[in-house]
Amino acid sequence: MRPIEQGRLFLRSQNRSLEASLSEAKLEMHELAIAQSIFDVIEARAAECHATQVKGVRLRVGEASGIVTDSLTFCFEMLASFDPVLAGTQLLIDIVPHQARCRHCAKEFPVKNFIAQCPTCEKWSDEIVSGNELQILEMEIEAS
């Protein structure tokens, strides 16, 4: 059987020195793939807007999304540093709390450790209000 080789995620950029830095840093982590997805979106939008520099990117990241924001920032900055338009771009991350709504008492309450149990009626809730967000809101650019 000949396996289909999909290659490392970051090989999409076809940048050998980038690959070397990342494998040196042993970054085979969740946040790297997320950072690559952000990079792809921003790189494409920056080109559409004829941006000469992207100054900042604002994200909304839910508390329950499992993202370590320091790692995400680290991975994104490393990827961005190899692109002249994105180098130095700041990631601004708004954290959204993990919240649920109780069907019985209609109150919103914070979900602790993924257990959506209403502190008032002790019943489980199916209605997660927030906390799973992984969104790019906007970017701030300089354009020619």
Add this chain to the structure above:
Amino acid sequence: MPKVTIAQNILAANETIAQEIQRSLAARGICTINVMSSPGAGKTTLLERTIARLSGRLSIGVIEGDIETSADAERIEATGAETVQINTKGACHLEAHMIRDALEHIELNRINLLVIENIGNLVCPSAWNLGEDIRVVVMSTTDGDDKPAKYPQMFAASQVMIVNKLDLLPYVDFDLVKAKQQALAINPHLQIFEMSCRTGEGLDAWCDWLVAFARGNGLVPGEA
């Protein structure tokens, strides 16, 4: 300095491909499950035993995800199932575009159930939709009973939990009641199967459920 509104899900590109996959498989009447676990919990053995037991009842195609080697795909191929191996070369999870490519190597008109065996990892795969109808998380008695509490995203995002290696229960400090309680506290809708793929204990209940699932066009049996 101009601000440009983007308002886009970070994983939107993956999500779009996953939805295309789900639509095209559903149109062919194929149900799809995405099987995830920590390394060594027994995903491949589960698939071998499941395929053998369902021979004649379901035609199963398998996409095997591994960082390196085609060892698992060779094991699955030996069962006679349509099999494709994806080697991610370091990436810790499968993404939808990999599944789209792999599907070109499967005779889709020969199967009615597609099983995707994800990379052994309880963190990353949970974030990436592959176009599956349901997600199955496998944990084993040698993993430790604290896995649901430690990796809650995975258990929150799954519909089925399998506890494997039940035959080893007398030899390990694994509290089955605690593991199930933790998992159900995170996800009260989890359908739980306890089994030993080695001895075959508990496999029939899972296989019957899977047949009901595949014949119900991807609806979770027992749910309206």
